[in-house]
Amino acid sequence: DDVMDPGHLASHLAAIESMPGAGLVASATRIVDEDGGAVSDSVVERGGLGADDRTFLAGDALPLLASSNPLRCSAVTLGVEAHRRLGGFDPSYRYVVDWEFWLRVARGWPLVWRSRPTVAFRWHSSSETHRFKTGTKDLDETIRLVDELFARDGASWPEGDRLRRAADRRLARAFVNRSYDALKNGDPTLARACLFRAVALRPAILGTIAADPRLAAQMAVLAVAPGVAQHVFSKR
Numbered sequence: 001d002d003v004m005d006p007g008h009l010a011s012h013l014a015a016i017e018s019m020p021g022a023g024l025v026a027s028a029t030r031i032v033d034e035d036g037g038a039v040s041d042s043v044v045e046r047g048g049l050g051a052d053d054r055t056f057l058a059g060d061a062l063p064l065l066a067s068s069n070p071l072r073c074s075a076v077t078l079g080v081e082a083h084r085r086l087g088g089f090d091p092s093y094r095y096v097v098d099w100e101f102w103l104r105v106a107r108g109w110p111l112v113w114r115s116r117p118t119v120a121f122r123w124h125s126s127s128e129t130h131r132f133k134t135g136t137k138d139l140d141e142t143i144r145l146v147d148e149l150f151a152r153d154g155a156s157w158p159e160g161d162r163l164r165r166a167a168d169r170r171l172a173r174a175f176v177n178r179s180y181d182a183l184k185n186g187d188p189t190l191a192r193a194c195l196f197r198a199v200a201l202r203p204a205i206l207g208t209i210a211a212d213p214r215l216a217a218q219m220a221v222l223a224v225a226p227g228v229a230q231h232v233f234s235k236r
Helices: 008-018 080-086 097-108 128-134 137-152 160-184 188-201 205-210 213-224 226-233
Strands: 024-032 054-056 076-078 111-122
Touching: 008 024, 008 076, 008 111, 024 097, 076 080, 076 097, 080 097, 097 137, 137 160, 160 188, 160 205, 160 213, 160 226, 188 205, 188 213, 188 226, 205 213, 213 226
Parallel strands: 024 111
Antiparallel strands: 024 076, 054 111
């Protein structure tokens, strides 16, 4: 249900002509809701690889893909040769399968970025992303992917340590968000497990939680008395 704007494919064809060996061309996107209205940046990150058009040589884009997936599938065109030589998507992944493939392409082929939004990406309550909130399989896959990436490439990056901290910070926040959603949905067991995993990943996340008094109260009660937290904070 995403929408390509007129000129999207022409833009990508021109990018491929400018860099014939490109493994991937990606465009910026607009985020819209069910009715086509704009979705705030505070709800969904814009993503992308910068405010200007750019061509990355093989390996150069990897650090920008290290802590999150900034590309939307519907705004990506893959090079046939890169897809063939890499063997396509990795079936051992389900939730981050596209991100994992972008990393493999970016490692071995040039990547072309077009900063003008040419695709409207739909964000709504029935999307696959919203179904993740009943467990942690998507977050577990993200941890696996990030671990593999930094084990293979991180040591060669001048800012590898900073990027790893940024990735862990994002993951910790994701676990806190999942904890909050689980608590609201009446699942204190999942909520408590996610809270503890967030703290294990990045103990400093406690400062972020403490900065929001309402969230701090909910997480504190969840940590010491999950049954009470379920009764008090669940939407059920």
